[in-house]
Amino acid sequence: MTTSTPPTDDFSQCHIRILQNFEQLRALGKVDITNPVATDIQASAKKLLTFYHEVVLNHHHEEEQELFNIVMDCASPGEELHAASRMIKRLTDEHRALEQQWKNIEAPLKKLAQGRFAQMNNAAATALADSYLLHAKYEESHFLPLAATILKNTDLESLGLSLHTRHNIHQTAGYM
Numbered sequence: 001m002t003t004s005t006p007p008t009d010d011f012s013q014c015h016i017r018i019l020q021n022f023e024q025l026r027a028l029g030k031v032d033i034t035n036p037v038a039t040d041i042q043a044s045a046k047k048l049l050t051f052y053h054e055v056v057l058n059h060h061h062e063e064e065q066e067l068f069n070i071v072m073d074c075a076s077p078g079e080e081l082h083a084a085s086r087m088i089k090r091l092t093d094e095h096r097a098l099e100q101q102w103k104n105i106e107a108p109l110k111k112l113a114q115g116r117f118a119q120m121n122n123a124a125a126t127a128l129a130d131s132y133l134l135h136a137k138y139e140e141s142h143f144l145p146l147a148a149t150i151l152k153n154t155d156l157e158s159l160g161l162s163l164h165t166r167h168n169i170h171q172t173a174g175y176m
């Protein structure tokens with residue numbers, strides 16, 4: 001697997017887009033929102049809501065229903081299986097915690113998306129952006145390398161666990 005040609009279903013590639021959107025959420029949390037709501041704020045709120053429901057939730061679902069199960073099935077009994085199981089438990093718990101955190105900001109976001117005035121909770125938006133960054137970093141630096149090792153030489157390598165992920169995180173950090 002090379003770093004120059006990312007596979008189509010690249011889980012780590014998906015993180016770049018997710019992190020960029022959460023950075024936009026962080027930025028929106030800091031904006032002084034006027035009444036009536038500016039059209040660009042409304043558009044941004046709308047985009048974030050759609051992105052969360054269509055991409056983020058789907059990403060969590062795909063990891064849990066596909067990737068995690070496949071990795072558990074292919075892991076060698078003993079230390080490898082134990083490590084995979086521990087990481088998957090942590091990542092799955094983090095998905096639920098992130099989804100819970102999202103609830104703190106969804107109500108004002110929905111209002112803004114409809115052009116109705118609402119104040120974003122800056123602390124909640126920042127906390128969510130920070131939490132997602134930590135989740136993606138842990139997944140990329142610990143879980144995806146293990147998953148790649150477990151799936152090496154199987155016909156599941158094409159799942160896209162390429163290890164250019166740290167590079168991705170740096171790109172995203174530069175973008176912020």
Ligand SMILES: [Fe+2]
Nearest residue numbers: 060063091139
């Ligand atoms: Fe995840």
Ligand SMILES: [Fe+2]
Nearest residue numbers: 011059063139
């Ligand atoms: Fe992920």
